Amino acid sequence: MVSGKLALLYILVCLGYIAYDLPTGNLSEVPVLGATILLLALTICYHRHGDHKTGHYCLLTTVNCALYLVASSESPNSSALIFFLVNTIAAFAILSYQQRLHAILFAVFTYTLFVLSYFVDYSLLPERRYDEETLVYFMILNFSAALPAAILSVNLLVALNRHSALKLVENTDLLMKTNAELDRFVYSTSHDLRAPLSSVMGLINITEKSREPEEVVKYLGMMRDRVMSLDRFIRDITDYSRNNRLEVKREKVYLRCLIDDIWESLKFSSEAETIQFRNDIPEQLFIHVDRGRLQVVLGNLISNAMRYQDSNKNDPFILVEHYITDNIFCLKVADNGQGIPKEYHTKVFDMFFRANEKSKGSGLGLYIVKEAIMKLSGSIHLDSEPTAGSTFTIRLPL
DSSP, X not given: OHHHHHHHHHHHHHHHHHHHHHHHTOOSSHHHHHHHHXXXXXXXXXXXXXOHHHHHHHHHHXXXXXXXXXXXXXXXXXXXXXXXXXXXXXXXXXXXXXXHHHHHHHHHHHHHHHHHHHHSOOOSSOOOOOOHHHXXXXXXXXXXXXXXXXXXXXXXXXXXXXXXXXXXXXXXXXXXHHHHXXXXXXXXXXXXXXXXXXXXXXXXXXXXXXXXXXXXXXXXXXXXXXXXXXXXXXXXHHHHHHHHHSOOXXXXXXXXXXXXXXXXXXXTSGGGTTOEEEEOSOTTOEEEEEHHHHHHHHHHHHHXXXXXXXXXXXXXXXXXXXXXXXXXXXXXXXXXXXXXXXXXXXXXXXXXXXXXXXXXXXXXXXHHHHHHHHHTTOEEEEEXXXXXXXXXXXXXXX
């Protein structure tokens, strides 16, 4: 944007020179000024098409060469030489840090042309002599263009410095948040990994001493529950790691098929025996999304709805449906299970949060859901009341 604005300013200066030359009949500079205007217009076209690097080089080269031709043919009192300084500042402003060597070379090139135009008595164009009134006109014209050009360049440097400072603060905050989560993660993970293992070891000791087959079967079932709990926790850790590590990879995903696959992997659990599962997503409906992350999100929400069903109800159900509003795609996972008290609605997405001591999960599931949806540039909202069930609404930009 700054490079394009500088090009427009320089075009106005060229038009100001032409506006003076045409009525006086002094046309020696008009071809040079016309060619300069065309090249500056080409610079703007490069920027419009996203080729900013070529646009920058075209701008700096064109202005330096045109400035040398004009400044070497007229009096220094016209103030045209001031643009050599502006062009040097612009080179360091619009070229990136990786191009700093090119900016230095442009600065050397600009200084060389300044020395040639001021100290060497040679000009490719016929020498132009102005009266005092004309010199004042060109001095005002040149200064009026050079000042905003310099301001644009310096303001860009200030803006880039401010942006870097804000990013540093943001990264510092993110680092502190990550460190705090890592400390909590290590502590809670070590506890949650050891707890089922300690329980299994205790049950093994009891089973070894038992002589009753019924008791052995009972203890084996308890061991199985502990191992399954440990397996779920390890899978949650794996999902958490993948979400943080892998880039978002969008692909065409048919939602009904994805949701059916998730239910197929869950429906043989004892917790799913009495649940009526309804997938109201049309067969041909698809969106472009990261399939792996969406599968983790829906898998967690559906398995939670299954795990926390209300045993006092005769018709437990899980419903998945969708709607589209304001270019936002919404997925709803609803159930009539135990529900969640309102005071926990903002906490259930925190790492390792459990609403009660009887919770069967690791406390990572909904945290992973929130983090995965954030990676997809979406959001999630919870509506729930105790005994009335829960509805999780996922919003994804189309």
